Amino acid sequence: MLRMILRRLMLGAITVGLVSLIIFSAVEMLPGDACTALLQQDAQGQRLANCRKELGLERPAYVRYAHWAGGAVRGDFGMSAHGDKRISDMVADRFKNSMLLGICALAVGLPLAFVMGIFAALRRDRRLDLVLSALAIAAMTIPEFVSATMLILVFSGWLGWLPGIILTSANAPVAAFFPGIILPVAVLAMVMTAHILRTVRSSVIEVLDSDYVRMATLKGVPYRSMVLRHVLPNALLPAINVVALTVAWLLGGVVVIETVFNYPGLGRLMVSAISDRDLALVQAIALIVASVYVVVNLSADLMTLLANPRLRTAVEKRP
Amino acid sequence: MSASLVPAASGRASAGAPTLLVLRDMLARPSGATGLVLVLLHLVVAIASPWLVPYDFKAISASLILSPPDAAHWFGTDQLGRDVLTRTLLGGREAILVTLVATPLAVAWGGFVGVYLGLVGGRLDDVLMRVVDAFLALPWILKMLLLIVTFGTGIGVLIPTLALFYGIPVIRIARAAAHNVVARDFVLAARARGHGRLSIIGRELLPNVFDALMVEGAMRWSWMLLAFSSLSFLGFGVSPPTPDWGLMIADSRTYLPIAPWAGLYPIAALSSLIIGINLSADALAKALGVDRAQKAPI
Numbered sequence: 001m002l003r004m005i006l007r008r009l010m011l012g013a014i015t016v017g018l019v020s021l022i023i024f025s026a027v028e029m030l031p032g033d034a035c036t037a038l039l040q041q042d043a044q045g046q047r048l049a050n051c052r053k054e055l056g057l058e059r060p061a062y063v064r065y066a067h068w069a070g071g072a073v074r075g076d077f078g079m080s081a082h083g084d085k086r087i088s089d090m091v092a093d094r095f096k097n098s099m100l101l102g103i104c105a106l107a108v109g110l111p112l113a114f115v116m117g118i119f120a121a122l123r124r125d126r127r128l129d130l131v132l133s134a135l136a137i138a139a140m141t142i143p144e145f146v147s148a149t150m151l152i153l154v155f156s157g158w159l160g161w162l163p164g165i166i167l168t169s170a171n172a173p174v175a176a177f178f179p180g181i182i183l184p185v186a187v188l189a190m191v192m193t194a195h196i197l198r199t200v201r202s203s204v205i206e207v208l209d210s211d212y213v214r215m216a217t218l219k220g221v222p223y224r225s226m227v228l229r230h231v232l233p234n235a236l237l238p239a240i241n242v243v244a245l246t247v248a249w250l251l252g253g254v255v256v257i258e259t260v261f262n263y264p265g266l267g268r269l270m271v272s273a274i275s276d277r278d279l280a281l282v283q284a285i286a287l288i289v290a291s292v293y294v295v296v297n298l299s300a301d302l303m304t305l306l307a308n309p310r311l312r313t314a315v316e317k318r319p
Numbered sequence: 320m321s322a323s324l325v326p327a328a329s330g331r332a333s334a335g336a337p338t339l340l341v342l343r344d345m346l347a348r349p350s351g352a353t354g355l356v357l358v359l360l361h362l363v364v365a366i367a368s369p370w371l372v373p374y375d376f377k378a379i380s381a382s383l384i385l386s387p388p389d390a391a392h393w394f395g396t397d398q399l400g401r402d403v404l405t406r407t408l409l410g411g412r413e414a415i416l417v418t419l420v421a422t423p424l425a426v427a428w429g430g431f432v433g434v435y436l437g438l439v440g441g442r443l444d445d446v447l448m449r450v451v452d453a454f455l456a457l458p459w460i461l462k463m464l465l466l467i468v469t470f471g472t473g474i475g476v477l478i479p480t481l482a483l484f485y486g487i488p489v490i491r492i493a494r495a496a497a498h499n500v501v502a503r504d505f506v507l508a509a510r511a512r513g514h515g516r517l518s519i520i521g522r523e524l525l526p527n528v529f530d531a532l533m534v535e536g537a538m539r540w541s542w543m544l545l546a547f548s549s550l551s552f553l554g555f556g557v558s559p560p561t562p563d564w565g566l567m568i569a570d571s572r573t574y575l576p577i578a579p580w581a582g583l584y585p586i587a588a589l590s591s592l593i594i595g596i597n598l599s600a601d602a603l604a605k606a607l608g609v610d611r612a613q614k615a616p617i
Contacts, residue, residue, distance in 0.1 A: 011449075014449060015452055018449060018450060019453045019457065022453060022457070026465055029469070030468070030469050137598070138594060141545070141593045141597045143545045143548055143565075143593070145548075145549060145565070145568065146568065146586050146590060149568055149575065149586065152572070152575070153582070156576075157576030157579075158576065251458045252458035252459045252460045252461075256460070256549050256553065259553060260572075270461065270464075271553060274464045274465065275468075277468065282461075285461075286461055289457070289458055290453075290457050294456055
């Protein structure tokens with residue numbers, strides 16, 4: 001058991017390491033570096049050479065990677081390319097805001113997804129199921145910017161109930177983001193609910209079709225206790241992993257949603273960092289986002305491992 | 320579903336059900352028929368639109384700024400006085416062209432690599448799958464933006480970029496599908512006969528994972544469209560004045576409460592295409608007997 005947990009932890013660490021390598025080499029391959037971004041027009045001759053020397057850019061790539069990765073482990077990502085701010089300071093508030101958005105969406109979306117998914121499965125192929133499945137497909141396939149634009153049009157433009165654009169500054173306290181955060185949370189929760197609902201539904205259906213549920217029905221277990229005691233515990237466990245994968249996918253969707261609503265989160269910072277060619281900032285954000293993904297997946301793995309005794313046997317099967 | 324459509328679970332004759340039967344099965348479902356009709360309609364419009372459109376898509380008119388739909392301009396005009404009907408009809412061409420070329424490329428290379436890894440296994444498989452995992456840990460939009468910032472936009476960049484990135488998740492699907500086949504008797508027999516790896520992949524594995532790859536391709540297509548239009552929306556995709564749905568929606572957002580037509584028509588066009596593709600993909604999965612509900616949403 002302990003060995004398996006350690007093994008997962010190690011695999012997670014390896015993934016983060018690989019990601020950091022991919023990010024570093026990707027940015028390395030981009031034309032230009034921190035100095036050309038900093039000096040812009042003046043980036044030539046002696047000034048360029050001096051700047052490179054000052055920032056240590058003339059060192060070989062592996063030395064700079066070691067320096068960067070070493071700093072990142074301690075939470076120090078160096079200075080932004082425009083030279084005036086520490087990246088860790090710029091990122092901290094934005095990260096908090098993005099987390100707020102994500103947690104609110106999870107808090108709304110998760111219960112909804114599970115309840116609707118279970119009901120859809122129990123009423124398989126009847127009207128409720130067909131309606132929910134159709135809605136889910138629509139919600140998960142229509143681009144976020146489209147659903148966001150529609151919501152802004154209806155709730156902000158026509159009804160005037162909620163602000164369509166968020167003007168709160170990045171370092172404002174959490175309470176200041178209400179009620180502006182409601183619409184972005186709604187878009188995010190909608191997409192997430194759709195994804196998880198589909199998985200929960202198919203997972204419950206799979207268990208409903210299994211032999212032991214048929215057996216329970218045949219021996220006269222009442223429907224309600226059959227569902228609650230036999231079906232749900234077995235069906236919902238696999239859904240944990242899908243929740244984790246959905247969170248990862250959300251990290252991409254968040255970028256679009258934050259841009260649409262002008263929300264001061266990590267995603268919008270990333271878009272502006274990429275437009276400004278602030279490579280140091282891009283590297284830092286990419287690494288943070290990827291680490292969140294790995295951590296979320298790792299905790300889902302461990303949760304399933306702890307909750308499901310069958311996985312604890314020594315047989316180690318790689319997916 | 321007719322008996323012949325049950326996915327052939329054994330033997331090498333299972334090169335997918337005959338195309339016509341699959342099509343008939345898809346059309347027999349209301350959702351599948353709707354999806355196919357929507358997709359077909361969009362393809363026809365994309366091909367024929369240059370001859371259909373009533374106005375020049377670049378024609379700016381100061382007197383017609385944000386004028387509501389009327390007899391002359393059925394869908395109204397946008398913030399520069401351009402005809403929205405014209406731009407909506409033309410607005411999907413670039414997206415459809417790019418994604419229709421990139422999807423088969425992505426499925427082809429991802430499918431081949433995945434099947435190869437599934438067959439070979441061992442150290443190479445271990446290492447490459449770690450790299451794939453690491454790659455998937457980065458949000459798609461970050462990867463796309465980085466490449467676009469480096470190499471610029473335009474069809475010449477977007478097609479290889481999309482094909483490259485969307486092939487990576489296909490590796491996983493194809494590898495998993497190949498694992499189900501590799502241990503079968505007919506693969507063993509082919510090995511015993513002394514066939515090489517490429518011959519086993521081409522003659523035994525690919526025909527058997529073909530159905531899964533088809534369904535995967537249909538879904539990749541809709542995700543690529545989503546990515547393409549999101550990039551346009553963020554201002555990293557198609558450059559103006561080329562009409563594009565994502566760009567049109569972005570441009571119209573500020574005026575949406577006073578001139579909803581400028582945004583709603585491209586929204587309807589984009590959504591109907593994406594929903595059409597997904598309904599078709601769903602019907603295709605059911606017709607081929609491939610379960611797509613468990614797929615990871617990446």
